[in-house]
Structures are given as C-alpha cells and as structure tokens.
Amino acid sequence: MAEIQLRNVGKRWGSFVGVDNFDLTIADKEFLVLLGPSGCGKTTTMRMIAGLEDVTEGEILIGGKVVNELEPKDRDVSMVFQSYALYPNMNVYENIRFPLRVRGIDQSTHDEKVRRASAMVELDDFLHRKPAELSGGQRQRVALARAIVREPNVFLMDEPLSNLDAKLRVSTRAQIKNLSHELAVTTIYVTHDQIEAMTLADRVVVMKGGVVQQVGSPTDIYDKPANAFVASFIGSPAMNLMDGAMSGGTFTAPNVKITGLNAPDGPLTLGYRAEDASLASDGNGQINAPIYTLELLGDATMISVRVGDALVSVKADKTYRAEIGDMVSISVPNEICHLFNANDGARIGE
Structure with missing residues (x-):
C-alpha cells in the first residue's frame, strides 16, 4: 500500500516560503495532480516527497512510514522529469534496463521486465536506437518505460509533457492516462497545464505562492472554484x-x-x-x-x-x-x- 501523507509540510529558504503548511493525504493508487503557475511550489512539493529537497517543517509518510530522513533511493519512488534525463551513450533497451542494474535486480528477469515496460509505451521497434535518434515524444516514452520497469510504489511526474508539441502532448497524455489505469500505482503529477490536470487527475491540488488554494475532483474545482484565482486558472x-x-x-x-x-x-x-x-x-x-x-x-x-x-x-x-x-x-x-x-x-x- 502506497498511501502518502503530507502533514503540515513546509519548505523555506531563509525568509522565502516555497511551500507553506501543505497538509494532505493521497490515497493508495490515486492519481493526484499538483497544478499552478510557475513558482507556486508544486515542483518543490514533489521534490520533497522524492527526497531531493529537505523538509523544513512537517512530516512526509509513504505507506505509513515517515521518510523525512530517508535517501531518495530508499523511498521506493520513481520519477519522470521534464528533461527526459536519458543516457546518450546507451540504446533504448539499456536506458530502460538501467534502474534494474543499479538496484541489483536478478539479471535473469531483466529482459522480460524491459520488454514488458517497452511494450506498454509502444517502443518495441526502437530498443536498438540511441536517444539522439529519437523524437521528443519517443524520448519521453523511454523515460516513462524506465520509471515503469522499477515497479515502484509511487510514480512522480514533473511536467513530463511540457517539451512536446501540441499533437504529441495529446497522444502522450492519453498514454499516461491508460498507463495509470493499467498499473494502478499511486501517482503525483506536476503541471501548469490545466487541461492535463482536468483530463488526468482523480483529484487536483491548485497552488499559488506556496499555498494550497483548493483540493477536489476536476469537476468540483471546475463547477465550484474556491476563489477567483482558481476560477481564473481552471477552464479553457x-x-x-x-x-x-x-x-x-x-x-x-x-x-x-x-x-x-x-x-x-x-x-x-x-x-x-x-x-x-x-x-x-x-x-x-x-x-x-x-x-x-x-x-x-x-x-x-x-x-x-x-x-x-x-x-x-x-x-x-x-x-x-x-x-x-x-x-x-x-x-x-x-x-x-x-x-x-x-x-x-x-x-x-x-
């Protein structure tokens, strides 16, 4: 079970408040979207869950266990970045396989796991290619497959579609939606794009200036925005x-x-x-x-x-x-x- 609890979590740099009193329970297998403009604290919140940023105050629990002091590698989370972060000297197969090698997973299982993950994101015909030979959309799918292959308790996705053109964003968004249904893994997804939030999320957290403005289903937030900021940010x-x-x-x-x-x-x-x-x-x-x-x-x-x-x-x-x-x-x-x-x-x- 991968329920995530953020108990009055805050992040400060001196007098600057990045995230203020974030208090929320994310249910096991829930797809939660953190939505807001640049600088609102959504990526900082995700990085604290991943262990890439220290928490200034409050506690983060994953599966009932406080993880504040745990290293990122010990939190059983898998992160997909905006920048893909692929290894240029490795082909697609080895890029997907890399987390298995690092974690010392039994090598006899690697091929099956890699091919299962690549099939999920339709990369079977590209396993021999290097990242430089791929389009932006294909590279993002490699990053997704590399996250999937680890079979983590939690997926963290930081604006994974922002570098793609409009048409690719639509098709990759559909792929992520289908994957979340198929994998049934707790997922936290950061975006500034309210269409992504509305189409992907079970619940949306709208943030501004480090403060949560509203939490609810896409329908709740669309139909009854808690304030004028939420009203101005949701809808197209x-x-x-x-x-x-x-x-x-x-x-x-x-x-x-x-x-x-x-x-x-x-x-x-x-x-x-x-x-x-x-x-x-x-x-x-x-x-x-x-x-x-x-x-x-x-x-x-x-x-x-x-x-x-x-x-x-x-x-x-x-x-x-x-x-x-x-x-x-x-x-x-x-x-x-x-x-x-x-x-x-x-x-x-x-």
Missing part, C-alpha cells in the same frame, strides 16, 4: 471575471447589469463560463457591448467584448458571423453566475 478558456458593484441584488459594471442575485452590497467580482452564456437574439441580455474580437475555433465561434479593464467572452455557433465593432447582447442567467469577494477573492455562497 478560463472563467470570465468582471469587477463591479452589488446593490440591492443587482450587479453592475461597465456594459453589464445582472439582477436578482443574492450577495451583500458593495464591490464584487462576478464570474461566468463562456460555454454557459449565450447570445441574446432579442437584445435583452445582461451584457451589451461592441465586439472586441472573434475567434473561429472550428466547433464554435468565441466572441469577446470589453467590460471595464477585462475581456469577457461567450461561445456562439460555428456559423455565427459578425464584424469587430458590431453590438452584441450576451445572456448571463443568474444560475451560471459565480460571486467572489472583491478583497480576497473568496467564493460567496454555494
């Missing part, structure tokens, strides 16, 4: 956020008036998702403004308008045609509105 496009004021149940901002809302009077941030809103053909929508830009996405047309300093958007049918500067009316029903405190960004209401 991200949630539209408008700064305005609430008075007597009516929210107003430049070009915006939404009535019948339940929130205290005063400054407020209101959010909605582009796919939840629609164009009001009768002109009686809650947002009325000239078109700032149109983007044809293939399956839809994204229309953006300016509200104060913000650009907010709505998804229209792919056949929709208009010109920049044309007036549009956007329907934003009450039930799709998310309300956030203007000062600290905390969610208001359910």
